[in-house]
Amino acid sequence: MKSAVTITMIFVICLLAGCTTPTIATEELGKTRDTSVGLILVDSKGMTIYTYDEDEPGKSNCTGMCAVFWPPVEAAQGASPSGKFTLVGRGDGSQQWAYDGMPLYGYVRDERPGDVAGDGADGVWHVVYP
Numbered sequence: 001m002k003s004a005v006t007i008t009m010i011f012v013i014c015l016l017a018g019c020t021t022p023t024i025a026t027e028e029l030g031k032t033r034d035t036s037v038g039l040i041l042v043d044s045k046g047m048t049i050y051t052y053d054e055d056e057p058g059k060s061n062c063t064g065m066c067a068v069f070w071p072p073v074e075a076a077q078g079a080s081p082s083g084k085f086t087l088v089g090r091g092d093g094s095q096q097w098a099y100d101g102m103p104l105y106g107y108v109r110d111e112r113p114g115d116v117a118g119d120g121a122d123g124v125w126h127v128v129y130p
Contacts, residue, residue, distance in 0.1 A: 022047055022073045022106035024097050029085045032130055035114045041099065041128040046113030049073055049104045053124040057101030060088055070118070070125070072096035073104040099128055 022043040024031070033042045041049050052070065054061045062070050075087050075095040087095045088103045097104045107118035107125070119127045 021071045022049060022104075023076070024049075024073055024104075025076060026079050026082060029082050029097075030130065033114055035116050035127075037116050037119055037127055039130060040116070041104075041130055042113065043073055043106060047106055048110050048114070048116050048118070049099075049128055050107060050118050050125050051099070051102040051128055052105060053126070055103050058086070058088055058098065060090060060096060060103040062103070062105060063091065067105075069108050070105040071108070073106060104128065 022045070024043050028044050031042050031044070031046075032039050033046055033048075035048065043049055050070065052060075052062050052066075060072060062072070072090060072094075073096055075097050077095075079087060079095065079097075081087055084100050086098045086101060088098045090096055105125075107121075109115075109117045111117075116127055118125045
């Protein structure tokens with residue numbers, strides 16, 4: 001029960017802070033932004049996207065609380081892979097974008113486009129270079 005309360009509290013905080021699930025439309029694949037760590041891939045809103053070392057090519061291992069802090073970059077229904085961008089199915093039936101096979105995520109502590117607060121987090125989260 002305690003974990004359900006914690007998840008609910010985090011969800012409410014994210015709603016109040018304006019957290020959204022990152023998305024990339026097929027026509028926006030490969031969008032980049034120059035940041036303090038160089039030119040990186042970003043989502044449709046210009047927010048930094050990341051990969052997770054604990055994932056496997058074509059498989060996301062970031063679920064539950066992990067996905068609350070590191071929301072998967074969602075692909076719209078009917079999205080089509082293009083170039084290095086592919087799709088990864090998630091347990092809830094949604095699809096998430098992957099780059100070179102590795103699933104992509106946003107980070108709730110990135111507040112503005114170009115923020116890279118998650119780069120190097122826990123030694124397993126990394127910005128994505130094109």
